[in-house]
Amino acid sequence: MSSIVELKNVSKVIKGRKIIDSLSFQVEAGEVFGFLGPNGAGKTTTIRMIVGLINMSDGDIYICNESIRDQFEKAIKHVGAIVENPEMYKFLSGYENLLHYARMMKGITKEKIMETVELVGLTDRIHDKVRTYSLGMRQRLGLAQSLLHDPKVLILDEPTNGLDPAGIREIRDHLRMLATERNMAIIVSSHLLSEMEMMCDRIGIIQDGQLVDVQLVKDFVATEHVFEIELHPIDKAINHLNLVLPELQIVQGNQGILITGTKEQIPEIIKTLVLQDISILGIKEVSKTLEDRFLEVTNQREG
Numbered sequence: 541m542s543s544i545v546e547l548k549n550v551s552k553v554i555k556g557r558k559i560i561d562s563l564s565f566q567v568e569a570g571e572v573f574g575f576l577g578p579n580g581a582g583k584t585t586t587i588r589m590i591v592g593l594i595n596m597s598d599g600d601i602y603i604c605n606e607s608i609r610d611q612f613e614k615a616i617k618h619v620g621a622i623v624e625n626p627e628m629y630k631f632l633s634g635y636e637n638l639l640h641y642a643r644m645m646k647g648i649t650k651e652k653i654m655e656t657v658e659l660v661g662l663t664d665r666i667h668d669k670v671r672t673y674s675l676g677m678r679q680r681l682g683l684a685q686s687l688l689h690d691p692k693v694l695i696l697d698e699p700t701n702g703l704d705p706a707g708i709r710e711i712r713d714h715l716r717m718l719a720t721e722r723n724m725a726i727i728v729s730s731h732l733l734s735e736m737e738m739m740c741d742r743i744g745i746i747q748d749g750q751l752v753d754v755q756l757v758k759d760f761v762a763t764e765h766v767f768e769i770e771l772h773p774i775d776k777a778i779n780h781l782n783l784v785l786p787e788l789q790i791v792q793g794n795q796g797i798l799i800t801g802t803k804e805q806i807p808e809i810i811k812t813l814v815l816q817d818i819s820i821l822g823i824k825e826v827s828k829t830l831e832d833r834f835l836e837v838t839n840q841r842e843g
């Protein structure tokens with residue numbers, strides 16, 4: 541993998557207040573990077589700096605190794621973005637909107653427009669007026685517009701905002717496809733934690749303008765599962781498991797024990813407990829969700 545976007549100690553001061561504080565992270569080709577944080581954390585400000593809408597106060601951002609500070613035009617041509625709601629003329633068709641935009645960009649052929657329309661799944665409706673489109677379709681038209689110049693990185697601020705579950709799913713599938721099949725680097729911000737969990741490969745958590753955590757989603761959610769086994773007698777169970785399966789992490793709970801391990805270990809655990817005449821009353825998974833982890837990481841800093 542190669543790094544497409546790199547932020548190096550980026551800061552932003554507005555009216556004497558440090559809104560973004562020395563932010564550094566990289567996004568690779570082929571990955572969807574989620575930018576997650578509470579309201580006012582600085583997501584939009586960061587995204588606006590990456591797409592060149594506002595200046596940085598300090599640090600630099602490199603897009604395909606080109607500095608936004610020193611080679612703005614070159615760097616920014618690699619970027620496709622939907623930051624504010626894309627401006628569309630509702631009385632024109634989707635195609636006419638794209639054509640209008642393509643004329644401003646120069647060098648974009650009608651074939652290219654239709655290829656991009658196909659990519660976002662709007663071929664059947666592209667000649668209908670935009671005012672007849674659902675919000676999800678408008679979002680996909682915006683996506684087509686941002687893809688017309690073949691950017692290497694796509695940046696979307698809250699792309700699923702206001703969409704219904706079907707619309708969210710469509711956008712999610714399209715973004716994943718662009719990352720996987722076109723090897724694009726994709727940066728999305730969202731409040732919807734569960735959505736980020738499904739859409740992203742990696743997540744960066746921002747709070748008070750600082751990056752507090754960056755992790756692969758699969759590590760972030762739960763590297764291992766936690767199971768709660770309701771049983772008795774508890775002491776006997778813990779002693780026995782410590783003896784026969786010393787690699788397990790066991791913690792005493794109210795009604796039984798909490799075990800950190802894999803699903804595959806469960807039958808063995810149950811079997812050995814039953815053979816010791818320990819009564820199993822119930823078992824359930826209590827692994828942390830992304831939301832739990834998010835609250836944990838952000839609360840830690842506040843506490």
Ligand SMILES: Nc1ncnc2c1ncn2[C@@H]1O[C@H](COP(=O)(O)OP(=O)(O)OP(=O)(O)O)[C@@H](O)[C@H]1O
Pocket residue numbers: 554555559577578579580581582583584585586
């Ligand atoms: N032009 C500005 N003037 C003054 N303060 C600003 C300006 N732009 C942003 N801020 C402040 O900077 C902080 C970060 O704002 P930003 O919009 O980047 O956060 P966010 O993480 O995108 O939040 P949200 O999820 O609510 O959109 C906020 O406290 C905001 O009030």
